[in-house]
Amino acid sequence: MxxxxxxxxxxxxxxxxxxxxxxxxxxxxxxxxxxxxxxxxxxxxxxxxxxxxxxxxxxxxxxxxxxxxxxxxxxxxxxxxxxxxxxxxxxxxxxxxxxxxxxxxxxARRIAAPGQSGELVLRTLDDARTLRTRLGRADTAVVVGAGFLGMEVASACVHHGVSVTVVDVAPPLERVVGTFVSAVLVRRARSVGVELVQSEGPVSLDGDPVTGVRLGEGTVLRADLVVTCAGxxxxxxxxxxxxxxxxxxxxxxxxxxxxxxxxxxxxxxxxxxxxxxxxxxxxxxxxxxxxxxxxxxxLGDEPGGPVWDDYFWSEVCGHSLKMVGPVPRGEPEVLAGDPCTGSALLRWWDSDVATVVAVDHRIPVPRLRALALERERA
Ligand SMILES: Cc1cc2nc3c(=O)[nH]c(=O)nc-3n(C[C@H](O)[C@H](O)[C@H](O)COP(=O)(O)OP(=O)(O)OC[C@H]3O[C@@H](n4cnc5c(N)ncnc54)[C@H](O)[C@@H]3O)c2cc1C
Missing domain, CATH: 3.50.50.60 (FAD/NAD(P)-binding domain)
Known part of the structure; x- marks a missing residue:
């Protein structure tokens, strides 16, 4: 070019x-x-x-x-x-x-049926303002989707004193952080009152305007506020x-x-x-x-980097998470701290590729990335 x-x-x-x-x-x-x-x-x-x-x-x-x-x-x-x-x-x-x-x-991926009104999502500043106003008035909420966005919305519900249930077909956060870290964060979310429900099949929204979530097996969870965080x-x-x-x-x-x-x-x-x-x-x-x-x-210059950057961060119910690398499998090497009780720095190896996760552990992002690039196992 x-x-x-x-x-x-x-x-x-x-x-x-x-x-x-x-x-x-x-x-x-x-x-x-x-x-x-x-x-x-x-x-x-x-x-x-x-x-x-x-x-x-x-x-x-x-x-x-x-x-x-x-x-x-x-x-x-x-x-x-x-x-x-x-x-x-x-x-x-x-x-x-x-x-x-x-x-x-x-x-935002929406799951409402054609013509069904009242589905709330979070993508833009206007969405966030609308949701904040509704959170100020609600006593109960159901969040569809237990990925990061869903868990962050659940955290906001807890902050506003809204009783919240998060529904997904898969275990919370597992697709993004794997089973080990998912279990750590789920424990922490439950400890502040977030209820987590796994549906046996795809869920749908109930009511027009929406007033609840119908689980795959037919049960309907009603709430003042229903938010979809489904990708x-x-x-x-x-x-x-x-x-x-x-x-x-x-x-x-x-x-x-x-x-x-x-x-x-x-x-x-x-x-x-x-x-x-x-x-x-x-x-x-x-x-x-x-x-x-x-x-x-x-511009015809050397890009000097890969086409991906797989670092991301999130905050779940007051706990911070930073992660670099692919979705990890199995038990980690604990580089610092204790994942069961407090802050922890964890690493997994899959051949030559590492995943490093910091949960409530202060670490500069370049250091986190460096740990994922170290060829020598600790
Ligand atoms: C609520 C929320 C929280 C998030 N938190 C995190 C986080 O903690 N960590 C993390 O790593 N990532 C997070 N993400 C993801 C991250 O924000 C996105 O990956 C990032 O915004 C992607 O940037 P983008 O520019 O590709 O797309 P976008 O931010 O979606 O921007 C695309 C822009 O294109 C505009 N547009 C669309 N169609 C047209 C058109 N036809 N013509 C002109 N303009 C158009 C849109 O209006 C928009 O302004 C979060 C996302 C959301 C929604």
Missing amino acids: SRPRSVVVVGASTAGLAAARELRRRGHTDAITVIGGGEEPCSRPPLSKQVLKDGSADGTVSIPTADLGLEVVRSPAAHLDPERRRVTTRDGHDVPYDALVVATGSA DVPVTDWLDGHAWAGPQGVEIDHGGRTPLEGVLAAGDVAAVREEAWLRRRPFWSNAVAQGRLAAATL
């Missing part, structure tokens, strides 16, 4: 703005146009941790852009014409590009008709390139082929890393 003059970024959030910042850092002085979807650029991790609990946190989530010299189009991209190298927005702007970064992220779906509708952009995301190679000349992708929308599967890693650090990777690639 020759060095582009005009770069267009679709999606004004973590990945897209990381790409824009990295372009400037690498000396790109020509135009960068950012096409936004309507919401203000916003960092999502604090939405479930601070904003749900505290109204004064609303002002802390915006992503600064003033120093980047961006041209901003505030209307969602509606169509890509790769022949003419143009993106058309919903309000009719026709934006030409030499290089394009697709960073449209993902949307996310990549936003690719505006790329309809392009074979490389579908329900599993926008396929990228190890430089962040899509199969289309001059078009790259990054963040929650991007998927990398691993054998037969397309895999996304919808986490903040990965969005930043892939945004930077896309910028380096499109």
